[in-house]
Amino acid sequence: MDLKQIHELIKIVNKSNIGEISIEDKDGKVTIKQKEEAAVTYTAAPSQAVYAPAPAAAPAAAPAASAPAPVAAPKADNLITIKSPMIGTFYRRPSPDKPLLADVGTDVSAGKVVCIIEAMKLFNEIESEISGTIVKVLVEDASPVEFDQPLFLVEPNK
Numbered sequence: 001m002d003l004k005q006i007h008e009l010i011k012i013v014n015k016s017n018i019g020e021i022s023i024e025d026k027d028g029k030v031t032i033k034q035k036e037e038a039a040v041t042y043t044a045a046p047s048q049a050v051y052a053p054a055p056a057a058a059p060a061a062a063p064a065a066s067a068p069a070p071v072a073a074p075k076a077d078n079l080i081t082i083k084s085p086m087i088g089t090f091y092r093r094p095s096p097d098k099p100l101l102a103d104v105g106t107d108v109s110a111g112k113v114v115c116i117i118e119a120m121k122l123f124n125e126i127e128s129e130i131s132g133t134i135v136k137v138l139v140e141d142a143s144p145v146e147f148d149q150p151l152f153l154v155e156p157n158k
Helices: 004-016 056-065 070-076
Strands: 022-026 028-033 039-044 080-083 088-091 113-119 122-127 132-139 143-145 150-156
Touching: 004 022, 004 028, 056 122
Parallel strands: none
Antiparallel strands: 022 028, 028 039, 080 150, 088 113, 088 143, 113 122, 132 150
């Protein structure tokens, strides 16, 4: 089962009244449980990797947090969001002894690595799709992230 299929299953479970779904194939087993905090576990046969992404309530809180935004609306209108392309663990450094890849005030260009997301024991470099300056980091280091979750706010170059 590939990552896109897992994302689709998560969406289906979140929109339905299904409490739990478990699917097993030759590559491993996927279990999705819906509670007050949604949990997703993926167990690959060889490495026994287990994932538990952030609660489903976190993305729902983002629109509520945008209610106070009209105060800063003129400045926020031009900000672009860099979003997570996958479920995994967000890291701001390539390793604990290395400097941050991107922080507030960092100038980024298209193709520059801004963070790393670990998914299924693989470290995926996430690149900026735009050029600009990072104005806000939206996720704590070593935190679980969801697919399409905002990671950074970037003020694009003019």
